[in-house]
Amino acid sequence: MRKKIVAGNWKMNNDIAETEMFLVDLKKQVFPENIVIMIAPPFTSLNHAFNSLREHPVTVAGQNMHQSNEGAFTGEISAKMLKSIGANTVILGHSERRAYFMEDNATLAEKVNTALENEMTIIFCIGEELEDRKNGKHFELIKTQLTEGIFHVSDESWQNIIIAYEPVWAIGTGETASPEQAQEMHKFIRKTIAENYSKEIADKVSILYGGSVKPDNAAEIFEQTDVDGGLIGGASLKVESFMKIINAFKK
Numbered sequence: 001m002r003k004k005i006v007a008g009n010w011k012m013n014n015d016i017a018e019t020e021m022f023l024v025d026l027k028k029q030v031f032p033e034n035i036v037i038m039i040a041p042p043f044t045s046l047n048h049a050f051n052s053l054r055e056h057p058v059t060v061a062g063q064n065m066h067q068s069n070e071g072a073f074t075g076e077i078s079a080k081m082l083k084s085i086g087a088n089t090v091i092l093g094h095s096e097r098r099a100y101f102m103e104d105n106a107t108l109a110e111k112v113n114t115a116l117e118n119e120m121t122i123i124f125c126i127g128e129e130l131e132d133r134k135n136g137k138h139f140e141l142i143k144t145q146l147t148e149g150i151f152h153v154s155d156e157s158w159q160n161i162i163i164a165y166e167p168v169w170a171i172g173t174g175e176t177a178s179p180e181q182a183q184e185m186h187k188f189i190r191k192t193i194a195e196n197y198s199k200e201i202a203d204k205v206s207i208l209y210g211g212s213v214k215p216d217n218a219a220e221i222f223e224q225t226d227v228d229g230g231l232i233g234g235a236s237l238k239v240e241s242f243m244k245i246i247n248a249f250k251k
């Protein structure tokens with residue numbers, strides 16, 4: 001049985017006062033027991049969110065970390081720092097990190113290693129640009145991101161890896177992949193993991209969909225066989241829409 005996960009990626013939103021308002025509201029909610037719920041606030045709100053949610057079934061995750069454990073990297077955050085404030089999970093390879101901060105597959109492979117060495121859980125993001133899809137290169141591109149970014153890890157490491165498929169053309173655009181497009185790619189990702197590792201490992205990996213998931217389209221995406229949840233951006237910033245998305249998950 002795979003874990004069902006709904007994770008909210010706040011990106012560069014919510015200062016500490018806004019975070020507190022969100023948390024006050026979130027803590028009043030009743031959460032379905034079969035779904036792992038995560039939020040990834042910005043670094044400045046992480047510790048506050050972790051402390052505030054200690055008694056609640058919500059995991060607090062980092063949005064990024066550096067590949068080195070320490071050193072002269074002004075402005076960066078290490079795995080150890082994340083763990084020291086309660087964030088044992090980290091998002092790596094988000095398309096915004098790849099596009100705006102030049103994170104390539106080789107850098108991401110290093111980050112993956114560092115996160116695993118520090119016994120962290122990774123939400124590893126992959127996704128194609130619109131151009132790749134138009135040219136029919138989307139499967140190849142996804143395979144390359146997996147091969148170069150994460151397929152070097154050991155069999156055991158997959159216990160701590162979640163994949164998030166986020167087609168770049170669907171992020172923040174209001175244009176979501178159709179449930180069929182999501183299923184087709186998730187199935188491909190699982191098959192690719194099975195070919196490189198084993199069916200047993202592939203069947204256990206949670207694969208999340210991300211890209212303009214909203215309360216009104218979440219149910220049809222989540223009901224796809226190989227979709228095990230969502231990585232939600234904009235719609236995770238309000239408790240009301242985040243909860244609607246969580247509650248749309250009926251599988």
Ligand SMILES: O=C[C@H](O)COP(=O)(O)O
Pocket residue numbers: 009094166170171172173174210211212213231232233234235
């Ligand atoms: O990490 C989340 C994704 O980038 C999706 O963002 P979005 O739901 O605002 O499209």
